[in-house]
Amino acid sequence: MDNDCIVIGAGVVGAAIARELSRYDLKVAVLEKASDVCEGTSKANSGIVHAGFDAKPGTLKALYNVKGSLMMEQLSRELDFDYKRNGSLVLAFAPEDMDKLNELKDRGIKNGVKDIKILTGDEVKTMEPALSDDVYAALYAPTGGIVCPFGLTLALAENACVNGVSFVFSSEVENIEKTEDGFVVKTGTGEYHARTVINAAGVYADAIHNMVCEDKINITARKGEYCLYDKKVGNLVSSTIFRVPGAMGKGILVTPTVHGNLLIGPTAEDTDDKENVATTAEGIASVIKGGAVSLKSVPGKSVITSFAGLRAHSDKGDFIIGRTSVKGFYDAAGIESPGLSAAPAIGEAIAGMVSEDLGAGLKENFIATRKGIPNMAHADDETRKELIKQDERFATVVCRCELVTEGEIVNAITRPLGATTLDGVKRRTRAGMGRCQSGFCSPTVMGILARELDKPVTEITKHGKGSEFVTDHK
Amino acid sequence: MHKQIVIIGGGPAGLAAAVAAKDSGIDDIVVIERASSPGGILMQCIHNGFGLHTFKEELTGPEYAERFIRKAEERNIEILLSTFAIDITADKTVTCMSRDKGIFTIEADAIILAMGCRERPRGALNTPGYRPAGIYSAGTAQKLVNLEGKMPGSEVVILGSGDIGLIMARRMTLEGAKVKAVAEIMPYSGGLKRNIVQCLDDFSIPLLLSTTVVDIAGKDRVESVTLAKVDEKLNPIPGTEEVVKCDTLLLSCGLLPENELSQQMGVTLSPVTGGPVVDESLETSIEGVFAAGNVLHVHDLVDYVSEEASNAGAKAAEYVKGLSGKAGKGTGYKVETGNGVRYTVPTIIHPEKVSDLTTIRFRVGNVYKNPEICVYIGDRCVIRRKKMICAPGEMEQVVLKKDDIATLKDGETVKVLLENI
Incomplete structure (x- = not known):
């Protein structure tokens, strides 16, 4: 048997599970169909660490949300990713x-959310002057937070990698066979054997589950469209602003991002196509309309991009987590909101079950911390000088909007689970995420990728094969 | 380090400003340039048509830049290359970063902002659809083709008819690509007439007015775009959609003055141009800080960038020599826009500071046939000039005489407007 565990999916849940499994004396592989970690639902969501008042008490959503939310702060210090407790309304x-x-509020109290209280309209408007005059009252949860979803996922995956987990990219699972002592997982790039399989396949978690289990599950892709605004309006609100929820979810929220942009979204529309991350004119219009309910005015001119993500919505309406009818096969399915918040706790729970079932002990040499990529934009001058002294490439600015240097980009490419694509560089360093949306830096980043990966620039892609940028002149 | 004049940007504006400042008697000048060679965006504009006004001949972008680079060299003007200005404070301290020097600061007596502009990206247009590879701003594609020697695609649709888009329609065609259409949301082109003739008409590339992109298909690489006609309010008209197969979408949908540094130091910006608010000396709201070129307002012709920047350089030199500004100046007189005129540069005139001639540059908000360009000082019409056509894509200018400006009385303004429209 090659592996003790195969995790299917390198999103935030798969990465969290892999990282927690890597604490144990187990051989773990992660199979991912995309060319990088964080290519599915994990890359296009609200980036919110929910306080935990939304989920019905007693549900898995409530359980793991509150747990995960409480883990986030310490985890952000251990693994060096951006997280901020900005409170939510x-x-x-x-x-x-x-x-x-x-x-x-009562749910929040039952779920164990701390310091939650109701504010009057005047109190809310004093706290957040940009909010609509029509606000009547608000529920305030000071423990709500925001996180960089890429930063969190990458940090978990890198740490798992450093602790011995192997990641296999561009390997879509085609079939899973149950054998006497485990599973054979067939992918486009080969067969992988393991004693246990953990399903963290996002919107495809139903397909993976149904390959193995008789009791079928169904996951619907529920599309959410967002608009992202310039940092110039990033401080329009300081808390994450929700509205009283409706049937399809929490409605359109307005939030600062952990990097200082303003984010408005998401819409909620079920789609049959699980690859359908296209934005639509109607979707963007309803994002703007939704934002205009909460805000005095939406800073329309300051929009820098719009995008869409897919939530993995289970028919059961709750997370599906843990052991299944088939021994050795575990689900982490139906992970829609508050999945990002819950991921660290889901990882811990699944790893606990798997290690118990396999009788695995903790490793002695587990490395619990990880240092992120240096960040010139936010460093003080002393740190900047020190970085340039170590490597003068930290003095060459590549992305002018977000002030990202060649040093940071090279670091992103050469570190464990390094970037191999333009999107990979973008998510790791923010190069191309600013107001010019990579118009200025993309040719340079393509050049650096080609040089560091020792490939012709014609083979450099946006997000894997088929998304090449340029060809040679004919 | 201390310098009398620090110029941010070594493109056409920065170079012309430096040369003029030097010629006005200031030796202690430095130009900060982020690229490894001076010249700015001109270096990728390898087509001709530059310099007709300045040099009375048709030069390519690099040739035009070369003229000014040589002038700067002849004058021993210091240009710090591969150097990035990362911060400027209101007291005119510039923080820079480079491989040779690490992080360092320059205290300046005067600063000339000459950072140019950037292109409006797809995201700012809120164009719906997927986000695959194959969507480039026209300038990025120009850089890839002309400087990197790579082709960004083979079947191209261009959204927006700005000048770079038109130039790239021709360039991509000459390099073997098929440019299927240029779609322009407005009922008129945003580019120069000569570019429409030379870059589209001569190559039989259709210009589709009142047309926009309403969808982009393709998950990995662009596979097609959907074009649709728009109504007067620029909303797509249902039923007019047409899917055009292509692997590349180029965007030429407007240029935005790049004023992040100006904002950091607290310079007041105009909501119309996106550039600093300036007076007749091209001095911004911060004393001793001047602006010229595309950072101030987007130009069509580099000749006018050079001319404007020369003026800024000379005025900055005067300021440093204590000839103007430092003694304090009056609030000045407003330059107002009327009928059809979208903005002017400058927007303030100090009669005590004007030269013999003061150029006011402006753009109109729509296409006007046979208008009269009029300038009023108070209620006195000092300029009335007939034009066959005025269009948003072509910058206009009027030149005011010192004597006329001197007649301004308290409470009066200068007004630039179109009549007979």
Whole structure:
């Protein structure tokens, strides 16, 4: 048997599971169909660490959300990713909304969310002057936070990698066979054997589950569209602003991102195509309309990009986590919101079950911390000088909007699980994430990737094979 | 380090400003340039048509730049290459970063902002669809083709008819690509007439006015775009959609003055141009800080960039020599826009500081046939000039005489407007 565990999917949940499994004396591989970690749902979401008042008490969503949210701060220090506890507000616009607001508050208290309270309209408007005059009251949860979803996923994956987990990219799982002592997982790039398989396949978790289990599950892709705004308006609000929720989710939220942009979204629309991350004119219009309910005015001119992500919505309405009807096969399925918040706790729980079932002990040499890529934009001058002294490439600015240097980009490419694509560099360093959206830096980043990976620039891609940028002149 | 004049940007504006400042008697000048050679965006503009006004001949971009680079060299003007200005404070301290020097600061007596502009990206347009490879701003594609020697695609649709888009329609065609259409959301082109003739008409590339991209298909690489006609309010008209197969979408949808550094130091910006608010001396809201070229407002012709920047250089030199500004100046008179005129540069005039002639540059907001360009000082019409056509894509200018400006009385303004429209 090659592996003790195969994790399918290198999103935030797969990465969290891999990282927690790497604490144990186990041989672990992660299979990912895309060319990098964090290429699916994990790369296109709200980046919110929910306080935990939303999920119904007793559900897995509530359990893992509250746990994960409590783990996030320490994890951000151990693994060096951007996380901020900025607090969250759920707005009510009329006296009729108060029942719902009180229900959320009671849920929060039952779920163990700390310091949660209801504020009057005036209190809310003093706290957040950019909010609509129509705000009647709000539920305030100071423990709500924001996180960089790429930063979190990459940190977990890199740390798993450093602790011996192997990652196999561009390997879509085609079939899983149960054998006497484990599983054979067939992918486009080969067969992998393992005693256990953990399903963290996002919107495809139903397909993976149904390859193995008789009791079928169904995951619907629920599309959410977002607009991202310039850092110039990033401080329009300081908390994450929700509204009293509806049937399809929490509605359109307005939030600062951990990097100082303003984010408005998501919409919620079910789609049959699990690759459908296209934005639509209607979607963008409803994002703007939704933002305009919470805000006095939406800074329309300052939009720098729009994008869409897919939530993995289970028919059961709750996370599907843990052991299944088939021994050795575990699910982490139906992970929609608050999945990002819950991921660290899901990772811990699954790793606990798997290690128990396999009788694995903890490793002695587990490395619990990870240092991120140096960040010239936010470093003080002393740190900047020190970095340039060590490597003068930290003095060459490649992305002018986000102030990302060649030193940072080379680091992103050459570190464990390094970037191999333009999107990979972008998510690791923010090069190309600013207001010019890579117009200025993309040719340079392509050149650096080609040089560091020793490939012709014609083979450099946006996000894997088929997304090449340039050809040679004919 | 201390310098009398620090110029941010070594493109056409920065070089012309440096040369003029030097010729006005200031020796202690440094130009900060982030690229490894001076010349700015001109270095990738290998087509001709530059310098008709300045040199009375048709030069390519690099040739035009070369003229000014040589002038700077002849004058021993210091240009710090591969050096990035990362911060400027209101007291005119510039923080820079380079491989040779690490992080260092320069205290300046005067600063000339000459950072140029950038292209509006797809995201700012909120164009729906997928986000595959194959979507480039026209300038990025120009860089790839002309400087990197690579082809960004083979079947191309161009959104926006700005000048770079038009130039790239021809360039891509000459390099063997098929440019299927240039779509322009407005009922008129944003580019120069001569570029429409020489870059589209001569190559039979259709210019589709009142047309925009409403969808982009292709998960990995662009596979097609959907074009649709728009109504007067620029909203797509249902039923007019047409899918055009292509692997590349180039965007030429406007240029944005690049004023992040100006904002950091607290310079007041115009919401119309996106550039600093300046007076007749091209001095910004911060004393001793001047601006010229595309950082101030987007130009069509580099000749006018050079001319404007020369003026800024001379005025900065005067400022440093204590000839103007430092003694304090009056609030000045407003330059207002009227009928059809979108903005002017400058927007403030100090009669005590004007030279013999003061150029006011402006753009109109729509296409006007046979208008009269009029300038009023108070209620006195001092300029009335007939034009066959005025269009948003072509910058206009009027030149005011010192004597006329001297007649301004308290409470009066200078007004630039179109009549007979």
